[in-house]
Amino acid sequence: MSTANSSSNPSADVIKLADLVASASLPPTDGYVMSDEERHEIEECLHHYDDNRAASIDALKIVQKKHGWVPDGAIAEIGKAIGIPAADVEGVATFYNLIFRRPVGRNVIKICDSISCYLTGYDEVRNAISAHLRINLGQTTPDNRFTLLPICCLGACDKGPVAMINDDTHGNLLPDTIPALLEQYK
Amino acid sequence: MTADLSETKPLTARIVAGRAPLNLKEYEAAGGYRAVRKALKELTPADVTKAVKDANLRGRGGAGFPTGVKWGLVPSLEKAPGSRYLVCNADEMEPGTFKDRLLMESDPHQLVEAMIVAGYAIQATRSYIFLRGEYVTAAKHLNAAIAEAQSAGYLGRDILGSGWSMDLHVHTGAGRYICGEETALINSLEGRRANPRAKPPFPAIAGLWGRPTVVNNVESLCNVPHIVNNGSAWFLGLNQGKSKDGGTKLYGCSGRAKRTGIWELPIGTSAREILEEHAGGMKDGLKLKAWLPGGASTDFLMPEHLDLAMDFDTIAKAGSRMGTGLLTVVDDRQNMVSVVRNLEDFFARESCGWCTPCRDGLPWTYKTLVAMEKGEGRPGDIEQLEKMTRFLAPGRPFCAHAPGAMEPLQSALKFFRGEFEATIKKIDQTTAAHAAA
Numbered sequence: 001m002s003t004a005n006s007s008s009n010p011s012a013d014v015i016k017l018a019d020l021v022a023s024a025s026l027p028p029t030d031g032y033v034m035s036d037e038e039r040h041e042i043e044e045c046l047h048h049y050d051d052n053r054a055a056s057i058d059a060l061k062i063v064q065k066k067h068g069w070v071p072d073g074a075i076a077e078i079g080k081a082i083g084i085p086a087a088d089v090e091g092v093a094t095f096y097n098l099i100f101r102r103p104v105g106r107n108v109i110k111i112c113d114s115i116s117c118y119l120t121g122y123d124e125v126r127n128a129i130s131a132h133l134r135i136n137l138g139q140t141t142p143d144n145r146f147t148l149l150p151i152c153c154l155g156a157c158d159k160g161p162v163a164m165i166n167d168d169t170h171g172n173l174l175p176d177t178i179p180a181l182l183e184q185y186k
Numbered sequence: 187m188t189a190d191l192s193e194t195k196p197l198t199a200r201i202v203a204g205r206a207p208l209n210l211k212e213y214e215a216a217g218g219y220r221a222v223r224k225a226l227k228e229l230t231p232a233d234v235t236k237a238v239k240d241a242n243l244r245g246r247g248g249a250g251f252p253t254g255v256k257w258g259l260v261p262s263l264e265k266a267p268g269s270r271y272l273v274c275n276a277d278e279m280e281p282g283t284f285k286d287r288l289l290m291e292s293d294p295h296q297l298v299e300a301m302i303v304a305g306y307a308i309q310a311t312r313s314y315i316f317l318r319g320e321y322v323t324a325a326k327h328l329n330a331a332i333a334e335a336q337s338a339g340y341l342g343r344d345i346l347g348s349g350w351s352m353d354l355h356v357h358t359g360a361g362r363y364i365c366g367e368e369t370a371l372i373n374s375l376e377g378r379r380a381n382p383r384a385k386p387p388f389p390a391i392a393g394l395w396g397r398p399t400v401v402n403n404v405e406s407l408c409n410v411p412h413i414v415n416n417g418s419a420w421f422l423g424l425n426q427g428k429s430k431d432g433g434t435k436l437y438g439c440s441g442r443a444k445r446t447g448i449w450e451l452p453i454g455t456s457a458r459e460i461l462e463e464h465a466g467g468m469k470d471g472l473k474l475k476a477w478l479p480g481g482a483s484t485d486f487l488m489p490e491h492l493d494l495a496m497d498f499d500t501i502a503k504a505g506s507r508m509g510t511g512l513l514t515v516v517d518d519r520q521n522m523v524s525v526v527r528n529l530e531d532f533f534a535r536e537s538c539g540w541c542t543p544c545r546d547g548l549p550w551t552y553k554t555l556v557a558m559e560k561g562e563g564r565p566g567d568i569e570q571l572e573k574m575t576r577f578l579a580p581g582r583p584f585c586a587h588a589p590g591a592m593e594p595l596q597s598a599l600k601f602f603r604g605e606f607e608a609t610i611k612k613i614d615q616t617t618a619a620h621a622a623a
Contacts, residue, residue: 048355049377050269050312050395056377057360061319084377095379095538096360098319110320114281115482116440116514118528152363152532153281153482154320157440157514158447167322 032073034081038062042081052082056092060099069100097151105140105147107185110164113150116157121173125161128175132182146182192217194424195434195450196412197405201292207327210334213295221411222340225303226348229414234307238410240418242432246285247275247366247403248480248509250498253410259390260308260398270398272310272352273375274301274407276317276324277359277366280481281532282514285436285448286404290317290324293408294331298354300407302340303414305352308400315356316371328356363536367585368401369393370538381540382585409433429454429497437496438512439465442472448512454500458492460513472517476601480509482529483590485597486516506597522602523609526595527555533591544588547578551595563609571599571606 041062045055059078063070070093079086093099109129113122130136133146140147156162159171165185173181191199200208200216208216225234239254260270274297278286290297297315305313317325332354335341343351362380364370369383372394393399413421422432431453437460438448444466451460457479461467468474476486479496485506487494494500501508516525534548551574554567575596578588599606 048353048357051376053377054357054375057374058357061358061360088378091379092377096362098359098361113528114532115478115525115529116282118525119441119514119516119520151320151361152536153279153283155278155284155287155318157282157284157512158438160440160446164320169320169322 032071032077034063034074034077035066038066039081042078046082053084053088055082056084056089057096057099060089060093060096064100068106069103097149103140105144107145107166108147108149109182110149110151110154111137112152112154112156112160112162114153114157116153117160117162120160121175122161124175125163125173125178128178129163129182132179145186192412196416196424197289197296197408197434197436198293198450200296201288207292207294207331210295210331210338213293217415218295219299219335219338219340221414222299222302222306223346225306225414226346226350231307231309234303234410234414237413237418238307241409241413241421242418242430243406243409243413243421244431244498245403246405246409246435246510248280248483248507250508253402253406256390256402257304257308257400259388260400261391263309266398268397269311269395270308271394271400272301272305272308272313273371273394273399273401274313274315274404275366275368275371275401276315276321276404277371278321278404279318279363279366280483280510281529282440282478282481283438283510283512284440285438285510285512287321287324288436288448289404289408290321291327294324294327295335296408296411297328297404298331298335299340300410301354302335302345302352303410304400304402304407305354306345306348306350308398309350310352310400313352313354314375314394315354316365316375317356317358318365319358319360321358325356325358332356362538363532364538364585364587367587370585371401372399379538381538382587384584405436424452425454426452428452428495430499431497435496435511437464439515440512441477441515442469442517443467443515444469454495454497456493457487457496457513460496461492461515465513465515468515468517472519474515475518475520476516476522476598478509478514478516478594479506480511481514482532483507483586483593484509485593486601487597488601507593521559522598522605523555523559526598527552527559529594530555530591533587537587541584543578544583544585547574547583548588548591550574551591558606558609561609562611563606565610567610568599568603568606571595575599 042059045058046052063074075089076086079089133141137150154162156171161173162171235257243253244250301313341354359365365374365380367382370380374380389399424433434450435453437451440446449464474489478484479501487506498508530552534552537544537548539545575592578592580589
């Protein structure tokens with residue numbers, strides 16, 4: 001487990017995706033049994049489109065809403081439910097950053113690192129979050145309470161620095177107010 | 187209450203800060219859905235398209251392509267019978283841009299009405315709002331508005347007895363900036379990886395599921411009901427003589443200015459007015475060093491460019507692009523190498539990986555800048571970056587992503603070359619001799 005990084009060295013910002021992938025080999029997941037509720041929700045989505053494939057992203061979100069992430073077995077099940085190859089579902093799942101193919105914490109912090117937030121104090125806020133939770137970008141706290149991820153511009157640039165915690169958008173963040181903000185999420 | 191505002195600020199006249207958006211009844215009482223009735227009962231689809239063409243409404247997503255012309259490219263029903271689609275690009279993710287969020291969260295019925303009128307103009311059979319997944323409130327408000335519009339008969343089968351039917355669905359995305367590129371958006375909407383498609387054929391001929399498709403930005407569409415209600419001449423006059431383009435524009439300012447925010451102003455308003463009057467200037471003790479006119483993929487401009495009119499042609503003439511029209515101001519405490527490193531980090535991460543110049547060129551650019559930022563730049567690095575701006579110029583990569591990434595880089599190299607040169611490590615004689623051997 002790496003320690004919190006509160007250095008102001010800009011190179012510490014760099015998320016090395018290759019390292020993330022290599023660092024932890026994922027535990028194998030068991031076969032996935034799709035609930036009737038999930039199946040029903042996915043079937044509902046099909047009505048909105050003139051081709052079933054279009055529901056692949058919706059289906060991944062439905063599974064993720066229930067499990068927090070998309071387990072291996074769900075990929076094939078989604079493929080069967082909408083009638084496309086599992087490989088195509090996996091291709092979609094691994095393309096989009098809001099679909100998680102590995103477990104995440106109960107609360108997901110998405111911190112904007114784009115230009116307006118960078119100019120208004122992103123580094124300080126990210127350091128404060130990292131120091132408080134003792135995790136770096138891409139990591140989850142050992143108690144599974146928080147995962148910290150970078151995200152591109154959240155479209156609230158007038159309130160930078162901005163982060164989302166789950167579905168909530170928080171603006172005008174200051175390093176000092178980070179502990180109290182995080183305390184609201186159990 | 188809104189009579190005056192709707193004359194000068196049609197897009198935001200119904201928005202009151204801190205109040206819930208208007209529901210259907212309130213929206214109708216404020217003149218809402220008048221454009222739908224007028225279009226479907228009094229005008230042909232071609233009339234609507236002509237009105238939008240005459241109004242010279244240019245696409246507010248950043249490229250400035252005339253909206254009416256885009257609609258005009260869709261083949262007639264006789265030539266291409268069957269399904270056709272209208273898609274609203276609500277995947278607002280351009281760094282520094284926060285205008286469509288306001289329109290969708292605060293006046294969702296305006297966009298729903300706009301979709302119906304625009305859908306009628308191209309005789310769409312289905313329409314989609316492609317909304318970025320993070321806009322949770324916008325999704326909630328839009329879905330509520332659509333449900334109301336549906337039950338009032340503005341959507342669905344045989345709308346207002348016109349014989350024309352259209353559904354509207356909010357499709358929420360799952361991230362990735364590239365989804366804002368219109369053909370990548372279409373692939374994403376089809377449930378595929380968001381790789382862009384080759385053009386031609388353009389979406390107007392073969393788009394979603396191979397059918398004629400129009401993709402328009404949220405702000406562009408929101409202007410449409412007002413053009414239908416008040417006419418093209420009125421719309422053109424909204425610019426108060428500041429531009430050749432018609433209408434108002436949502437301008438904004440972010441970065442370390444005093445009052446960051448968003449304002450609806452005549453198109454062609456000067457950047458100085460936006461920064462100094464509306465945003466109150468830079469924060470105390472800070473000076474303006476450079477500014478991005480409309481998002482991360484636009485070239486930097488300098489303080490001496492502030493008096494330029496913020497419209498597509500004027501900003502293009504100055505060597506940049508108006509883009510989304512929301513300024514990002516860089517203050518004098520910032521190092522431009524670091525600022526550009528931040529921008530290229532974004533573009534490198536958001537490359538879809540489809541074509542080699544972009545997939546390899548952007549991380550290379552980013553790594554070079556990281557080294558320079560640490561003071562470890564090497565002789566030749568600046569020339570290498572300049573080479574990138576040529577290798578990744580429009581036409582070389584598959585889409586506009588990498589060329590957009592090169593805009594802030596090339597302009598920073600032009601205006602702030604000294605800051606880049608200062609990062610190059612001096613190589614002493616021994617090292618040089620060693621390298622030569």
